[in-house]
Amino acid sequence: MVDLHHAPVVTMPLRVRYHECDQQGIVFNAHYLAYADMAAFEFYEVVFGSKHYTTDHGVDLVVAETTLQYRAPARFDDDLGVGLSIEHVGTTSLVLGIRIHRDRELLLQGANRYVWVSLDTLRPTAPPDHIREAVLKAQQSALGG
Template identity: 55%
Template sequence: MTAPRKPIVEMPLRIRYHECDGQGIVFNANYMAYVDMACFEIEKALFGTHQDFLATGVDVVVAECNLRFRAPARFDEELVVSPFLNHLGTTSLIFDFEIRRGETLIAEATLRYVFVDPATMRKTAPPPRVRDAYVPFLPAEG
């Protein structure tokens, strides 16, 4: 039996009124904002701050994203965004995100990021310190 995946962080949030559309549910694009916010929480957990992450000599840019909606979320509900490292490549990494209201899965996202040199914005391999910070969160093989 495989051990359950462990999120890098769990980011709680409360849905604000302006994040909802005319149907009274969270407007779809806001889920990308929630995922982006969780990415900064990952940096904080692994490196201290965004500036500390940049000081390693790399940054990341989104190369691909996919959202899948499972259930509606509404104003003032509390959600938790949980990112899981899916893959760590030579110059990229893939995160899976679960957005939940209690036990209810609201949305899932998969994002592929590419490591870049902040000065040139060209693809680059991350330094060992960065790779080492992510490795413990890779899914178990088997």
């Protein structure tokens, strides 16, 4: 059964590299956030058509909070899927769910809460309507609507 709440907008394939692992051959925990950040660039491409679309329109997203739950280790040379889903769209915030799988096994789940900021002031701001609408459209599309 598909969990629609976590329907990914984007799933980025990734192969674990040797230097990302600790002495036990397990991916070091901080790399999972780097994986999510890499997938966020793919998210921008899918949702906005460009990595620079939001900054070209005077706003950007910054991470305000992260929660992660590690369920199973990833190891050197594993093929992973890093999925990002839209969990919440607020006035000045956006929560992206993070789910990392190896085949069908869920290795990590969590979320990044982002805040939209003005590039001029670096203070929280609502994004332009067309940006918010693109995010909502991507969320609906991922949910099958």
